[in-house]
Amino acid sequence: MQYDFACATHAMLCGRHGNIKRLSEAGKPGEGGRRVCVFYNRRHGCFKGDHCPDLHIKTSPNSTGLQHDLGAVVVYDEDQSNLLPREGTLVVVTISTVITPTKFYVTLPWGRLTALDVLDQSDAWRRFQAEESLEGLMDNMQDFYGQRQYDRDLTVLGFCEAIAARVDGRWIRAKVVDSDEDKGLIQVVSVDFGWETWVKETDLRDLELRFLHLPPQAVACSLATVAPPIHHGHRWVPDACKYFADSVLEKTLVAYVKEKDPSGRLSLVLHDTSRSEDISINQAMVDAGWARTVSADQSSWFPDQNISTSPSSGRASELISLAPA
Numbered sequence: 001m002q003y004d005f006a007c008a009t010h011a012m013l014c015g016r017h018g019n020i021k022r023l024s025e026a027g028k029p030g031e032g033g034r035r036v037c038v039f040y041n042r043r044h045g046c047f048k049g050d051h052c053p054d055l056h057i058k059t060s061p062n063s064t065g066l067q068h069d070l071g072a073v074v075v076y077d078e079d080q081s082n083l084l085p086r087e088g089t090l091v092v093v094t095i096s097t098v099i100t101p102t103k104f105y106v107t108l109p110w111g112r113l114t115a116l117d118v119l120d121q122s123d124a125w126r127r128f129q130a131e132e133s134l135e136g137l138m139d140n141m142q143d144f145y146g147q148r149q150y151d152r153d154l155t156v157l158g159f160c161e162a163i164a165a166r167v168d169g170r171w172i173r174a175k176v177v178d179s180d181e182d183k184g185l186i187q188v189v190s191v192d193f194g195w196e197t198w199v200k201e202t203d204l205r206d207l208e209l210r211f212l213h214l215p216p217q218a219v220a221c222s223l224a225t226v227a228p229p230i231h232h233g234h235r236w237v238p239d240a241c242k243y244f245a246d247s248v249l250e251k252t253l254v255a256y257v258k259e260k261d262p263s264g265r266l267s268l269v270l271h272d273t274s275r276s277e278d279i280s281i282n283q284a285m286v287d288a289g290w291a292r293t294v295s296a297d298q299s300s301w302f303p304d305q306n307i308s309t310s311p312s313s314g315r316a317s318e319l320i321s322l323a324p325a
Contacts (some may be wrong), residue, residue, distance in 0.1 A: 039262050051323070067270065073158035076175060076191055076216055080264050083215055085112040092118060093221075093255045093268070097194035098245040099286060100236040101220035105194025106255070106266075107134065134192055134217050145171040145205055157204075162212065162232055163188065166203040173211060191216035223282050224267040225256040226291040240290035247272070247281055 046052050085091045085108070092107040092115055110118050110128060117124050146165055157163075157176050165174040165188050167320035177196065178187035187199045223244075228236050251272060259267035270281035 035324045040312065044090075048277050065104060074159045074212070075160050075162050075211075076173075076212065078216055080215055080219065083108065083111060083217070084219065084260060084264055084266065085259050086112070087257050089257050090115040091255055091257060093270075094252055095248040096192075096218060098241065100248060101226060101244045101291060102236070103223055104244075104248075105218040106268075107193065107205065107217050109252065132214060134214065135209060137214050138170075138192075141171040141173070141211060148205055157186065164205040164211070165190075165199050165205045166205075167197060167199060171205075173216075190218065192218055194218035196216075196221070196249050201263060220263075220265045221268050222265065223285065223291075224256075224269050225294055226282050226285055227294045229289065229292050240285070243288060243290050244281070244285060247284065253281070 174188035256269040
């Protein structure tokens with residue numbers, strides 16, 4: 001994938017929208033207001049040939065894209081420091097995407113509030129109630145983008161650009177990670193749920209600034225003190241990933257935050273409290289033979305034969321429905 005991306009132009013945008021960064025620059029209308037032809041550098045070239053009204057500019061296969069007439073690209077501020085819970089606390093989580101037991105994403109329906117704050121409906125809980133939630137933001141996106149027509153030139157998409165994407169009929173916040181120009185598809189990752197999928201170019205819209213203030217809600221996590229069995233070659237096999245996914249997806253769980261690493265990834269002990277007796281998901285993985293117990297410093301993002309529960313595997317509607325209530 002070749003992006004219209006110039007690394008040398010990284011800078012911070014200042015002003016009241018402090019959470020917006022200027023990550024890259026992308027191709028804009030060129031000489032005399034003419035745009036660069038999106039088809040010219042594709043495998044079969046531009047079928048209009050010399051009759052094409054747009055500019056035909058050849059780019060190098062090893063280049064990062066077009067380097068003229070640059071313009072700012074809006075990206076997310078991915079600092080989650082005000083969202084993440086403290087080590088040693090119990091919080092409420094919903095697992096939105098599973099890749100492996102040591103690489104999955106959660107949303108925090110009550111933010112960094114402890115489970116005790118939620119149960120007691122504390123002052124902190126009441127203040128949280130007054131803030132905009134992910135569910136409220138997504139509802140507003142459906143209303144706003146449901147009235148907007150396709151109106152952008154996708155020759156200007158930049159890597160990691162903040163974008164609105166329509167997936168399974170719902171509008172979500174996403175960022176661009178790849179593209180297939182021949183098929184007219186763009187690969188995006190949901191910043192609020194953690195999954196990746198491919199969407200049509202016509203299912204993308206510019207993300208309005210009003211939808212940028214809420215930090216990305218997908219929090220990277222791993223199960224604490226577990227690792228793949230040695231006889232599995234220190235890799236998570238598909239059946240282990242499926243067992244874990246079946247145990248946690250579509251459930252609201254209580255999580256003990258055992259560790260928070262410098263990148264913000266949480267190491268969790270998950271508890272299913274929906275039954276008469278609480279179940280430790282970590283211990284259940286060990287008891288079922290899909291994991292072994294290790295010390296905290298041995299737990300890591302092990303190589304995987306993963307099952308990514310995401311829109312590309314038919315789970316988009318289910319994952320989007322996990323927005324906090």
